[in-house]
Amino acid sequence: MPIQYLTADAVRVAEHATGDLLANGTLMRRASAGVARAVIGELNRTGGCYGRAVGLVIGAGNNGGDALYAGAILARRGVRCSAVLLVPDRAHAGGLAALRAAGGRVVDVLPVSLDMVVDGVLGIGGTGPLRPAAAEVFAQVTAPIVAVDLPSGIDADTGVVNDPSVRAAITVTFGAYRNLHLLAAPRCGRIDLVDIGLPPTDTPDGLFSLTDADVAGLWPVPGPADDKYTQGVVGIVAGSARYPGAAILASGAAVSATSGMTRYVGSAADQVVSHYPEVVAANGLADAGKVQAWAVGPGMGTGDEALEILRTVLATDLPVLVDADGLTVLAQNLDLVRGRSAPTLLTPHAGEFARLAGTGVGDDRLSAVRALAAELGATVLLKGRITLVATPTGRVYGNDAGSSWAATAGAGDVLTGIAGSLLAAGLEPALAGACAARVHALAAARAAAGAPIGASALLAAVRPVIRDLRNA
Numbered sequence: 001m002p003i004q005y006l007t008a009d010a011v012r013v014a015e016h017a018t019g020d021l022l023a024n025g026t027l028m029r030r031a032s033a034g035v036a037r038a039v040i041g042e043l044n045r046t047g048g049c050y051g052r053a054v055g056l057v058i059g060a061g062n063n064g065g066d067a068l069y070a071g072a073i074l075a076r077r078g079v080r081c082s083a084v085l086l087v088p089d090r091a092h093a094g095g096l097a098a099l100r101a102a103g104g105r106v107v108d109v110l111p112v113s114l115d116m117v118v119d120g121v122l123g124i125g126g127t128g129p130l131r132p133a134a135a136e137v138f139a140q141v142t143a144p145i146v147a148v149d150l151p152s153g154i155d156a157d158t159g160v161v162n163d164p165s166v167r168a169a170i171t172v173t174f175g176a177y178r179n180l181h182l183l184a185a186p187r188c189g190r191i192d193l194v195d196i197g198l199p200p201t202d203t204p205d206g207l208f209s210l211t212d213a214d215v216a217g218l219w220p221v222p223g224p225a226d227d228k229y230t231q232g233v234v235g236i237v238a239g240s241a242r243y244p245g246a247a248i249l250a251s252g253a254a255v256s257a258t259s260g261m262t263r264y265v266g267s268a269a270d271q272v273v274s275h276y277p278e279v280v281a282a283n284g285l286a287d288a289g290k291v292q293a294w295a296v297g298p299g300m301g302t303g304d305e306a307l308e309i310l311r312t313v314l315a316t317d318l319p320v321l322v323d324a325d326g327l328t329v330l331a332q333n334l335d336l337v338r339g340r341s342a343p344t345l346l347t348p349h350a351g352e353f354a355r356l357a358g359t360g361v362g363d364d365r366l367s368a369v370r371a372l373a374a375e376l377g378a379t380v381l382l383k384g385r386i387t388l389v390a391t392p393t394g395r396v397y398g399n400d401a402g403s404s405w406a407a408t409a410g411a412g413d414v415l416t417g418i419a420g421s422l423l424a425a426g427l428e429p430a431l432a433g434a435c436a437a438r439v440h441a442l443a444a445a446r447a448a449a450g451a452p453i454g455a456s457a458l459l460a461a462v463r464p465v466i467r468d469l470r471n472a
């Protein structure tokens with residue numbers, strides 16, 4: 001099942017649906033117990049709880065309440081807890097009383113030597129960056145930070161990382177992930193999801209991520225009655241005399257990602273076939289043969305010939321992926337995609353996105369990718385460390401690559417080949433894009449294993465990654 005991420009409003013609705021559990025403080029007790037559990041786990045891992053020192057940074061709302069109650073639990077375990085109250089007269093009264101009763105103390109300045117710090121400044125009620133008083137406290141912190149619900153200063157719905165804001169080693173959240181836990185994943189550290197008894201939320205056009213099991217279950221596998229045609233033939237249109245590599249990488253990725261057949265169309269036919277003899281290559285669309293989806297664009301150039309190819313391919317009733325040079329050409333001819341009834345998957349990086357949208361992606365990548373997908377009536381995959389794939393109705397699949405080794409020339413061509421072959425196999429564009437992004441990211445991490453890679457190494461890791469996912 002895909003993991004769902006909620007907006008702050010959706011979290012509040014779910015909290016309110018629990019009625020008494022919210023009103024009588026049960027939710028907060030469960031939340032704070034989860035925070036304490038994470039801190040205790042870390043302290044135990046590094047020598048035990050008794051006599052260790054933990055700082056609490058407390059804001060004006062319930063996020064601070066969670067942290068204060070967690071502090072009370074820690075203090076009863078023999079942890080020396082010191083709390084800085086950023087707005088003393090608005091600190092959560094019950095939480096503060098509990099902390100004091102357990103032996104925790106309130107301080108003006110955090111002790112210099114701390115084992116951990118709990119960030120209870122802002123949760124889903126926060127907006128904007130840390131205010132100066134909070135920023136000053138965190139500027140002195142060197143211990144690992146456990147964020148309550150979210151690292152303060154990061155926007156819950158958009159994941160926008162304001163400056164200044166907290167960088168957490170662990171984030172403990174409650175009942176359901178919030179959007180930022182995906183969109184700003186690198187700032188959250190490990191994320192612990194604590195069950196506090198919230199009812200399930202169903203927002204089909206929300207933000208999701210596929211699990212490895214989802215990807216394994218969706219990956220096309222030939223059945224007993226299949227032959228090379230029935231699994232979906234992908235046609236790759238890529239490369240040129242100047243960029244033969246794009247053709248080779250995209251075609252190779254298509255060959256690696258699914259079984260069946262890969263066709264290639266373009267002027268790098270000889271090079272492609274010398275690398276991958278199984279590819280059926282042609283110089284022009286007219287001799288290409290039948291396909292079930294097209295993947296068009298990497299290294300194909302941006303001249304009249306490219307426009308003609310794009311026009312022809314987008315006039316078919318087949319699924320089409322457009323990438324790279326294809327997107328640059330498309331940006332001047334957006335009607336070619338707006339009028340389509342068959343699925344279209346556009347895979348821009350930030351620069352190509354700006355060409356298509358007429359304006360930069362900006363900080364709020366989620367809203368930007370949703371808006372472009374709605375405007376064009378196409379599925380849009382925005383590349384980056386966090387890849388976002390938006391349908392025209394606003395459902396978004398996100399993937400945190402987990403590392404950034406894929407930021408290397410030609411990696412996008414590999415993604416095109418993988419996603420194109422999944423489109424040909426019949427996956428809907430958003431799932432084709434999301435599955436491709438996941439496997440691509442895993443392949444990059446596996447190939448890199450801590451050292452730089454080129455796109456060829458990434459491509460070579462695609463099959464082992466698919467195998468591992470399917471065998472897990």
Ligand SMILES: NC(=O)C1=CN([C@@H]2O[C@H](COP(=O)(O)OP(=O)(O)OC[C@H]3O[C@@H](n4cnc5c(N)ncnc54)[C@H](OP(=O)(O)O)[C@@H]3O)[C@@H](O)[C@H]2O)[C@@H](O)CC1
Pocket residue numbers: 015022027028029031032059060061062063064066121122123124125126127128129130131134148149174
């Ligand atoms: N409801 C429940 O029972 C449960 C709630 N839970 C917990 O409660 C959290 C939500 O609590 P919340 O709604 O009280 O808001 P919260 O995030 O603490 O912000 C508080 C105040 O901060 C202020 N502020 C805003 N921006 C700011 C800034 N940049 N810098 C400084 N201050 C700023 C702003 O007040 P202002 O100063 O603007 O008047 C705002 O009112 C949630 O994330 C989870 O941890 C869980 O225990 C589960 C059960």
Ligand SMILES: Nc1ncnc2c1ncn2[C@@H]1O[C@H](COP(=O)(O)OP(=O)(O)O)[C@@H](O)[C@H]1O
Pocket residue numbers: 324349382383384385386387401403404405406407408409410411412413414415440
């Ligand atoms: N910082 C990053 N972390 C992880 N993956 C990244 C990062 N930057 C780019 N990528 C991925 O690498 C690929 C780069 O694609 P693209 O920019 O089209 O490169 P090219 O055109 O050279 O093939 C995409 O799959 C993208 O999501």
Ligand SMILES: [K+]
Pocket residue numbers: 063119120121122123147148149150151152
């Ligand atoms: K917080």
